[in-house]
Amino acid sequence: MRGFLAIVVAVLVGSVLSVEQPAGADPGPNVAPSPVFPVNSPPSPLQSWIDHNIKAPQLTSTPADHQAALWRAMLSSPTGDRMFDAWPPNLAALKPGQIIESRDVTATTAQHMTVPIRRAVLLKFRSTSSTGTPSFGTATLITPAAAWNGPGSRPVEVNAMPINALGMHCTPGYQLSHNLFDRTNTDLVWFMPALYASLNQGHAVLLPDHEGPLMAYGEPNVAGHMMLDSIRAVRNALPEFDNSRYAVAGYSGGAIAAYATAMLQREYAPELSRVLTGVASGGLVTDYRDIAHRFNGWIASGIMLSVTTAIAREHPEMLQYMNNLAQWVVTSPTRDLCGDADGPLGAVGIPMDAAANISNSLDSPAAENLYRQLDLTNRTSGVPLYIYHGSWDPWIPIEDVQRMYGEQCSRGVPAVFRTVPGEHLSSYATSYPGLDDWLNARLRGEPAPNECPRR
Template sequence: MRSSRALLFAALLLCPLFAAPASAQPPIPDLSGGVLPGIQQWIDQVIPPPPINPEPHPNAPELVESAGGAPGLAALWQATLPSNVGDPMFDAWPAGLDAYAPGEVIEVRDVTATAGVLVLVPFRQALLLKYRTTDAHGRPSFATATLVIPHGAWTGPGDRPVAVNNLPIDGLGRDCTPGYSLAHGLAAEISVTDYLPPTTQLALLRGYAALIPDHQGPWMAYAEPYVAGHAILDSIRAVRGGLPGFDGSVFGMLGYSGGAIATHGAVKLLSEYAPELAGVVVGAALGGVPADYEILARSMNANLASGVFIGATLGVARERPEILGRMNNFAQWVATSPLKDTCGSVFGAAGIFMLPMDIAANFPDPLNSDFAAEIYRVTRMEGLKSAVPLYIYNGEQEFWIPAEGARNLYHEQCALGANAVYRSVFGEHIVGAVLGYPEAVAWLDERLRGVPASTEC
């Protein structure tokens, strides 16, 4: 399945070039202002806009209004949204969502029978929750999360603790989520990161429950930290308020890479968005931290990581459609094509083309523009203090997600008075994940057992 989508990706990169009428003579690009601006102009002269006929969505006018009301932006935004996967738990927008409180449970489905292929260790029950949350602009939305409960009664003090496993979903399609895989069994889009590192399994063996949020929301807004932070905090609210036996539980979060984006959003939003969870969430460990997209614009652009970087840009654009208005016709073809439903293993393969982001924009030097600077500022969530103790780690030899971003986050949180620890580990993204994980999960285990965290600020 994924190999066929990879071939589709390569074809779609080329097919817009043949969309112009056969009789048209492609103009020669004007390169007087630099190579890339000339190529950008040439792309929009040669490649027509994609045909866009989306079904209308009631949220579109609000999103376009927030983006400045650019002509055609509503239709373009709708055309980039993920397709339905045929399961109303993930597809259906609940009626009367305004009447639900954030974190209020809308629907519960028992997925015990299908979840075993991902969980691997014995467990008593797996419940898929659908609950109300909030999008990046403060509007009602919904999300899903799966709670896995181990066998046996909890024998420790209080209610059973819960480990929140913020997996690096890193996908644009709804079937890329762990919740979809847990609900549908051995699905085609299962990722190795659904199993490794084995946070869910270790939590269950310790007697903890494991909560696995689908933190990208219904629009699959990959890499958008506000959506992810809200979805995670509301998943905790859903478990505490919607399921018996967890109203007195403590929760600890762990996320790496794309999961660290989500965890970063959650800890910074907790004080304002979910202040009642202060003291309930006892700590968060995050590693391989993409905390600053301005750094990633230098490290992931025009190299083998560019496919992931472009995919993340499309994910953020689903909640910040002003980005779509800065895309040229080529990028619009890609964003509205079947690639909008692919997972990271497919769009990540585009890195072999080493395309610079400039080739997708309709204005020069997009990554160094004032427009990009504002996106960097917003997604960096600067100045927001974590309400929970932090354990931050990063590979010192990271070249795509440099340790600079994680260290800056640590220093920022220390300056704000947060409780934080930073660990530099050997290796790049994969080696750093393996070597940094044991101490991170041990740190989180101590928090769940009630051991107070010591700051190293």
Template sequence: MRTLILTVITLIASCTLWTVQPAHADDGSSGDPQFSTTPGDAAPSPLQKWIDGNIPLPQLPAPAPQQADGTDSALWKSVLPTPTGDPTFDSWPADLADLSPGQSIQTRDITATAAAMFNAPLARASLLKFRTTSSSGAPSFGTATLLVPGAAWPGPGPRPVDVDTMPINALGLPCTPGYTIAHGVRDNNGINVFLPSVAAALNKGQAVLIPDHEGPYMAYAEPVVAGHLTLDSIRAVRSQFPTEFRDSRYAVTGYSGGAIAAYATAMLQHEYAPDLGGSLAGAAIGGLVTDYGAVAHVFNGHSASGILLSVTLAMSREHPEMLRYMNHLAQWAAISPLKDICGEADGPLGAVGIPIDVATNIDHPLESDIAARIERLTSLTDRKSTVPLYIYHGDNDFWIPIDGPRQMYRRQCELGVSAEFRTVPGDHVSAMLNGANGATDWIDGRLRGAPAPDECPAMR
């Protein structure tokens, strides 16, 4: 197996020497695509023909009985994340369809392992499992971690909850905050970076709720999944602990991959969870992707190409219609251990600038009907946030152009949302650090019940 994976990666790297044609973004305004390679999608390029002519299809197990969303695709099942061995993260309850979104499935005390991970006294830590909804509307389940501090809440009202949608940015289930905290794993560097900020909130007397917002399929960057799951994690806390948290204020904060979840929570709350209208007080969002097509072109064939390939695989788990465009080479990679990598691995994967063209069976895949369809399904730009927004972005973010978040800010202002926009120094990584204090101060204000500042009137 190791020899096979090395061969696949070597082939991918060597293919980057081929010329990739320039591309332009598609606004997705055309009708629903027909899922075929003609006439809406280009035929395979010579390189793609060579790949499929020289690399055989992987042998996949026979399709199992239908599961979850009804599909019986052997390839789809083979690209799903490997089970962890922990039923909380692996097991699909048989009665999901009979449960309401946010309804509890299981609550597990994980105080013993969690207490050793945070530089803050914990009263208790709970791993929650609850019903949620997939992007297609099918019943699903989610997990989240609730941390209740030992410190008293000094502010007005009941103890508030800081909903921290961490940038999981991963394909494997053990990479999630829930698994990391429940099992006391200390080598998940992607999560460990954010533990000090969690401890800071706990020391202020705020409870912290950390959703595993990629869902059971680890659908990295799928906004509808992330928004539904985050909203249902709040529902689960309110219903499980009504005395403590039914009347609490909740505010959601996230950066980069976590910003997608925070953004989706604010945009989808009215239509998906109107019952939370009086509970959610605001959303702080940094390093946000709003235009998936534009960002895909920036990532493609450059240093962030590994992230684009990871996101594409993750999206196909939630949108299996994408799998028919995956060539033989990509199928080998997608069923290999690469399907379980954590966030700190998918960045280096693209160090040689792997273009997505070497993973598909149609030329110009970012211009294809299927790309336009996925862009439409993942766009939330037509929604109105139900809560005030704090938006920040690096002034030198060469991965995620600032134009998208800026346009989102202006659009939300036009719709009457109270919002602030902050440009902070740095690229995508350093802007996270440089913007953290402003976002934290803004969240603290919302959790205390202070009115949100509004910088929009000058634009109206």
């Protein structure tokens, strides 16, 4: 038991941390009181041993305020740029998608491009949290130098890049608005060629920071709101894109955001029906319960622990089930990890119960409540869908996304499903030709194909 704990501490913490933890970026509203699920299982012997031998970080002098202090201390560190750090005081008075601030970022964005661009604008706008409270978002719109030779106004391809990160400096918005080597998120580099291709075709490209201001990696409700409000923001700020066609694409972590855009559009942004022409998602997670059990204690456990930390920022009721070791970890420098670092944390296969104070944490009533909040499969997409998945993906089961595809077909949604060669990473590259053709057709205004089985 002691040896196992030593490995966990060495992998997750990495160094001795000071008792006083610095606060994150201005988090806006206070934490609401947490619901309690009294029928959760008591701690296991290992969990009791952890909490007996590791004391909780002292974040406040008042024990009653510990959970609120823990929440604030686990947020991403401030970037030093108020565009990302500052919560406007009048958010409740604004409408979703209403512009708060904008900044020309052409000079810094051009450093990241291999194709010429005409302009890049960073937008800050009002949005909505997972629980419906006022929030804000940021997104970058890049207009290419290449002309648009298709019908109508220049279209906008909304690219939900897989941010997969806990730190606010890892977002496309921060990366493109700062110099090339300013805390680079190397995860984004893999996905940049598709962006260059879109710009070369004359598409404007919109890059939402879809994890939101709390960096809630993997939270679909936040992601969907951020994506839809970024489209609203472009149309509010830049009249030349008011009548443009918009199509959304996202892979892996970005697929969650793209999928949520489709599932939440009818209820959250019904007015976008006339401009949003389709959504493409690849390598998509639809069943959080299934993924949690598959990733638990496996090589993907580092990603799972990172996602759990991120989702707890939007769902602070989870914090009451976090043991003392986990509290040290989430308030350590790990709270600023980019996606190129969270994967290696799973090298020793860390189980979720090593971070919890209740046994069977993934099957607890608290977990079941969270799965329900993250589940969007009971919604009907407001737009045509293009779903694709790697034939040998060992991370995300193809059966889950096939089930979702069938459900959307049964509800009358025009949809296409493609199985492409490769595992989770390589299938992104092998999917490109078919995906690009489908997106281009949507942005030209062509009717969406429907390959759903006839009923």
